[in-house]
Amino acid sequence: xxxxxxxxxxxxxxxxxxxxxxxxxxxxxxxxxxxxxxxxxxxxxxxxxxxxxxxxxxxxxxxxxxxxxxxxxxxxxxxxxxxxxxxxxxxxxxxxxxxxxxxxxxxxxxxxxxxxxxxxxxxxxxxxxxxxxxxxxxxxxxxxxxxxxxxxxxxxxxxxxxxxxxxxxxxxxxxxxxxxxxxxxxxxxxxxxxxxxxxxxxxxxxxxxxxxxxxxxxxxxxxxxxxxxxxxxxxxxxxxxxxxxxxxxxxxxxxxxxxxxxxxxxxxxxxxxxxxxxxxxxxxxxxxxx
Amino acid sequence: xxxxxxxxxxxxxxxxxxxxxxxxxxxxxxxxxxxxxxxxxxxxxxxxxxxxxxxxxxxxxxxxxxxxxxxxxxxxxxxxxxxxxxxxxxxxxxxxxxxxxxxxxxxxxxxxxxxxxxxxxxxxxxxxxxxxxxxxxxxxxxxxxxxxxxxxxxxxxxxxxxxxxxxxxxxxxxxxxxxxxxxxxxxxxxxxxxxxxxxxxxxxxxxxxxxxxxxxxxxxxxxxxxxxxxxxxxxxxxxxxxxxxxxxxxxxxxxxxxxxxxxxxxxxxxxxxxxxxxxxxxxxxxxxxxxx
Numbered sequence: 400x401x402x403x404x405x406x407x408x409x410x411x412x413x414x415x416x417x418x419x420x421x422x423x424x425x426x427x428x429x430x431x432x433x434x435x436x437x438x439x440x441x442x443x444x445x446x447x448x449x450x451x452x453x454x455x456x457x458x459x460x461x462x463x464x465x466x467x468x469x470x471x472x473x474x475x476x477x478x479x480x481x482x483x484x485x486x487x488x489x490x491x492x493x494x495x496x497x498x499x500x501x502x503x504x505x506x507x508x509x510x511x512x513x514x515x516x517x518x519x520x521x522x523x524x525x526x527x528x529x530x531x532x533x534x535x536x537x538x539x540x541x542x543x544x545x546x547x548x549x550x551x552x553x554x555x556x557x558x559x560x561x562x563x564x565x566x567x568x569x570x571x572x573x574x575x576x577x578x579x580x581x582x583x584x585x586x587x588x589x590x591x592x593x594x595x596x597x598x599x600x601x602x603x604x605x606x607x608x609x610x611x612x613x614x615x616x617x618x619x620x621x622x623x624x625x626x627x628x629x630x631x632x633x634x635x636x637x638x639x640x641x642x643x644x645x646x647x648x649x650x651x652x653x654x655x656x657x658x659x660x661x662x663x664x665x666x667x668x669x670x671x672x673x674x675x676x677x678x679x680x681x682x683x684x685x686x687x688x689x
Numbered sequence: 690x691x692x693x694x695x696x697x698x699x700x701x702x703x704x705x706x707x708x709x710x711x712x713x714x715x716x717x718x719x720x721x722x723x724x725x726x727x728x729x730x731x732x733x734x735x736x737x738x739x740x741x742x743x744x745x746x747x748x749x750x751x752x753x754x755x756x757x758x759x760x761x762x763x764x765x766x767x768x769x770x771x772x773x774x775x776x777x778x779x780x781x782x783x784x785x786x787x788x789x790x791x792x793x794x795x796x797x798x799x800x801x802x803x804x805x806x807x808x809x810x811x812x813x814x815x816x817x818x819x820x821x822x823x824x825x826x827x828x829x830x831x832x833x834x835x836x837x838x839x840x841x842x843x844x845x846x847x848x849x850x851x852x853x854x855x856x857x858x859x860x861x862x863x864x865x866x867x868x869x870x871x872x873x874x875x876x877x878x879x880x881x882x883x884x885x886x887x888x889x890x891x892x893x894x895x896x897x898x899x900x901x902x903x904x905x906x907x908x909x910x911x912x913x914x915x916x917x918x919x920x921x922x923x924x925x926x927x928x929x930x931x932x933x934x935x936x937x938x939x940x941x942x943x944x945x946x947x948x949x950x951x952x953x954x955x956x957x958x959x960x961x962x963x964x965x966x967x968x969x970x971x972x973x974x975x976x977x978x979x980x981x
Binding site: 517580581582584585586587588589590591599600603604606 | 743744773776780781784785789790791792793794802
């Protein structure tokens with residue numbers, strides 16, 4: 400009988416892992432965007448910058464007056480909407496990746512230091528975060544780009560400078576929670592140094608949170624880039640961006656809705672996918688929610 | 690006469706800013722002996738263990754007294770030397786098995802890390818020692834458990850793993866901080882028996898923190914009864930149950946429910962006694978402040 404009781408105690412629970420539609424759907428869309436960005440010159444049916452005033456405002460396929468090679472129609476300068484969307488994916492992704500990683504690295508390092516070492520380190524970092532977050536982010540971005548000058552580099556830099564606080568705040572809180580766990584005490588009693596505890600015990604448990612934030616931040620970066628394009632403060636107008644397409648499409652909404660709607664849908668799906676990916680990643684990798 | 694593994698002399702701890710947490714605590718634990726620290730929540734039992742292991746919160750400071758662990762005067766050492774001195778001879782069995790294992794690391798390295806990285810064992814030896822101990826705490830299929838993550842194990846199993854991890858480095862002293870409080874009663878009994886068995890086989894000195902007089906009777910040879918950070922009474926376990934000298938000890942023993950008398954009402958420690966003890970301690974504190 401005692402043996403039976405022991406068996407029950409020592410039988411590990413089987414790991415059940417359900418496929419996660421949220422994760423897979425969003426990954427699929429992001430993959431489509433990545434393929435579009437990487438293979439733009441082969442995938443795009445037309446030169447995204449080529450203007451042809453004879454073909455202006457062609458409706459998308461299936462509407463009267465459409466042309467077969469302009470699947471999503473043309474804008475008011477006769478440029479192919481689909482090709483511009485495909486090339487726009489390049490800038491959107493470049494900004495999403497570079498800006499989020501820069502913000503993530505800065506914010507997470509500061510957050511880890513503040514949460515783990517506490518004391519003065521924490522006080523200084525926390526005050527910085529408070530001050531930083533009291534600026535309205537979009538206005539801050541516009542100001543920064545105005546100062547730094549337009550261009551891909553300044554957009555990325557501006558987003559990283561503004562959004563590191565998102566990482567710092569959350570990572571700091573999570574680090575504080577993890578640092579008070581009993582296994583950190585055990586490691587200290589076992590003689591591990593503070594840096595080793597931070598790297599081996601605390602960081603692995605904060606990583607799922609960082610990964611989720613990173614995916615969310617990519618969505619935010621895409622939006623901020625679109626906003627800056629919308630107010631003409633992003634990349635010069637000879638490279639197509641989703642934001643500038645939306646800005647141009649706004650003027651012709653009443654008689655050429657497709658110029659506005661397609662970039663909006665693509666932007667929406669991309670941002671949604673990044674945020675869902677963030678949540679999905681957290682569900683998948685957080686050891687406590689497994 | 691054996692040399693004690695742990696000797697604490699007149700240890701007084703306080704918060705920065707004044708409040709006393711421990712008052713003039715002295716105790717010693719010999720090799721192979723289990724010394725129980727008993728008292729209610731906030732009496733300072735866990736604080737003693739933390740002071741020995743060097744993991745006091747930063748807001749707590751040592752006001753006076755000394756701790757001698759296996760011949761090392763801990764308070765005389767530099768922080769790094771102290772960490773090394775503690776790491777090489779002392780272990781902790783923590784209270785909550787759910788938060789005491791790192792959820793993102795496999796069990797194996799969580800046991801062997803300390804052996805290899807701090808105590809300089811060969812990886813093979815550490816591995817063998819870990820498997821041996823998992824076997825001795827009655828874990829079936831230790832190989833598989835070593836490769837598992839904590840969330841794949843039940844609470845009772847994790848507590849066994851923690852016991853194995855505590856005994857693995859052949860410590861001279863183990864601080865057991867209410868190791869059975871988070872477990873249900875049937876598992877509690879098995880865990881106590883395991884600690885007792887390993888401790889006797891390895892001749893380890895144990896500082897056993899608990900609030901349960903029943904546990905004290907089962908596991909310890911010596912007891913110190915604490916109230917408000919002060920030792921009320923310290924003696925052999927057998928004596929304390931047959932002839933409790935201090936009124937607080939008597940009240941604690943009276944308060945323990947008896948399985949033989951299931952119908953009798955609970956008898957909590959009388960409020961007048963607590964109030965009186967608190968007055969005495971406050972008077973002592975004023976006296977101490979006056980002397981200084």
